Amino acid sequence: MAKRIIRVYRFNTGSCGGCDLEIMAAISDNADIAWAATPQEADVAVITGPLTPGAKAALVALMRDSGDRAPILAVGRCAIDGHPFGRGGVASTAGLVVHSSLDGCPPAPLQIIEAIRRAAGVHEEQRDKRMTP
Amino acid sequence: MSYSLALGPFHPAWLGPQRFILRIASDRVVDVEYQSGFNERGCAERLLRLPLPDALHLVTRICGECSFAHSLAFCQTLERLYRRDVGTRAALIRVAAAELERASAHLRAAGAVLHAIGMDQRGAHLETFSHQCRDMLAQITGGRIPPPFCAPGGLLRDLSSGDRNDLLASLPGISADLYRFIDRLIDQRLLLARTVEVGALPRAAAEQFGVRGPMARASGIRRDVRADQPYAAYAMLAFQPIVQEGGDVHARLLVLLLEAYESVKLVETALQRLPEEDPLVELPGELPHGESSAMVEGPRGAIRYTVESDGLRLTRVEIDTPRQCDRLLARTLLSRAQLDDVMAILASIAICVACAER
Numbered sequence: 001m002a003k004r005i006i007r008v009y010r011f012n013t014g015s016c017g018g019c020d021l022e023i024m025a026a027i028s029d030n031a032d033i034a035w036a037a038t039p040q041e042a043d044v045a046v047i048t049g050p051l052t053p054g055a056k057a058a059l060v061a062l063m064r065d066s067g068d069r070a071p072i073l074a075v076g077r078c079a080i081d082g083h084p085f086g087r088g089g090v091a092s093t094a095g096l097v098v099h100s101s102l103d104g105c106p107p108a109p110l111q112i113i114e115a116i117r118r119a120a121g122v123h124e125e126q127r128d129k130r131m132t133p
Numbered sequence: 134m135s136y137s138l139a140l141g142p143f144h145p146a147w148l149g150p151q152r153f154i155l156r157i158a159s160d161r162v163v164d165v166e167y168q169s170g171f172n173e174r175g176c177a178e179r180l181l182r183l184p185l186p187d188a189l190h191l192v193t194r195i196c197g198e199c200s201f202a203h204s205l206a207f208c209q210t211l212e213r214l215y216r217r218d219v220g221t222r223a224a225l226i227r228v229a230a231a232e233l234e235r236a237s238a239h240l241r242a243a244g245a246v247l248h249a250i251g252m253d254q255r256g257a258h259l260e261t262f263s264h265q266c267r268d269m270l271a272q273i274t275g276g277r278i279p280p281p282f283c284a285p286g287g288l289l290r291d292l293s294s295g296d297r298n299d300l301l302a303s304l305p306g307i308s309a310d311l312y313r314f315i316d317r318l319i320d321q322r323l324l325l326a327r328t329v330e331v332g333a334l335p336r337a338a339a340e341q342f343g344v345r346g347p348m349a350r351a352s353g354i355r356r357d358v359r360a361d362q363p364y365a366a367y368a369m370l371a372f373q374p375i376v377q378e379g380g381d382v383h384a385r386l387l388v389l390l391l392e393a394y395e396s397v398k399l400v401e402t403a404l405q406r407l408p409e410e411d412p413l414v415e416l417p418g419e420l421p422h423g424e425s426s427a428m429v430e431g432p433r434g435a436i437r438y439t440v441e442s443d444g445l446r447l448t449r450v451e452i453d454t455p456r457q458c459d460r461l462l463a464r465t466l467l468s469r470a471q472l473d474d475v476m477a478i479l480a481s482i483a484i485c486v487a488c489a490e491r
Binding site (some may be wrong): 084085 | 142143145147149150171172176187190191194195196198200202257261267278485486490
């Protein structure tokens with residue numbers, strides 16, 4: 001069976017763009033991971049940035065629309081607790097279930113790839129479990 | 134038939150969130166709405182409350198792609214306040230880091246333009262060049278997205294002679310490859326057909342809108358802080374701004390590519406001229422009373438920091454970044470454009486959301 005491609009959708013919610021650059025670098029170097037064209041198609045939703053008030057509203061609305069299907073991976077220190085921009089990140093956002101996170105400012109492309117594969121793998125296992133009676 | 138097409142706020146091709154709502158009639162754009170401001174973080178206000186080491190970290194994370202440019206502008210502003218001089222070695226290493234960052238940002242933006250017009254293979258090639266530049270930046274500063282590296286009066290980390298020799302050995306190969314790549318690309322028929330007279334911004338309009346950086350230089354405006362008010366070690370290096378007259382996607386692509394090539398050359402010259410001295414400095418203690426301001430040419434245009442101090446701490450910090458996209462500019466660029474060209478036009482203006490919404 002051909003190896004499945006993991007589709008990633010990235011939400012920059014106030015990040016400096018550093019993590020985003022490293023995610024781009026990671027994805028362009030690995031054939032088994034690609035961009036999803038829409039959030040609905042994503043296997044993994046990646047959040048970068050400290051969830052600024054402006055971006056948070058847009059993100060929550062989009063996640064609700066896409067039915068919270070994809071597991072959420074928070075990449076970078078500011079996405080976790082808002083450092084160095086002050087308080088923020090997923091730690092202070094109620095109503096957003098984050099499945100895993102990756103610390104670093106920014107984390108290296110290799111770490112990002114591993115975290116994405118892990119997030120997608122766990123998600124798939126859970127889905128398979130649900131489907132087998 | 135006419136319809137609306139919304140792009141964003143989150144889009145795979147953009148580093149930061151922004152929303153374009155296009156009104157399309159028979160495959161052409163007839164009106165544009167632009168929304169931004171999703172990422173306002175209030176960094177300038179936050180800088181006032183931070184001790185110097187934390188402030189130096191925050192300025193490197195205002196914009197990841199222009200990280201070193203921000204920290205250089207901030208440090209130069211503080212140097213004027215503290216009246217500290219910078220040694221030649223530190224100034225030359227600063228130029229090398231700033232130019233590698235510029236080359237990496239420009240090559241990524243140029244690669245995005247090529248992807249947008251379907252030249253994916255060549256776009257991927259430019260991405261590889263961009264990563265190479267970032268890896269070299271990491272050799273100098275300690276991180277692909279630099280950690281705090283610049284400090285008022287000098288640097289926080291020296292370049293070892295091993296790393297310097299490494300860089301000097303690989304730079305000529307990269308600039309030769311890049312030259313060959315640009316030479317083979319620029320008169321490709323497919324490229325010309327998709328970029329010439331597409332998304333044109335005439336010089337008069339560019340001046341009126343106050344655009345800066347490579348975008349202004351692609352519209353024939355000869356303005357570059359590195360040449361106009363040389364800082365760091367630019368006065369020591371022969372440097373000429375790159376200007377194109379066309380104002381279209383082709384001109385902007387050329388400016389990005391040629392500036393990246395020039396940057397790699399500048400890094401080479403800067404590293405060749407490094408004198409033996411100690412560029413490392415201790416962070417200064419007491420803050421003098423006063424006001425100062427400094428400007429650098431970031432990858433997307435002039436970045437100016439202005440600070441005011443009451444002798445104990447900073448009382449005002451202002452960060453002026455290059456003017457980015459707004460509704461008027463988006464309308465000028467996209468009106469009457471073919472729907473197929475929209476992504477290429479937007480890629481060519483390389484909007485830096487993080488700089489705009491600091």
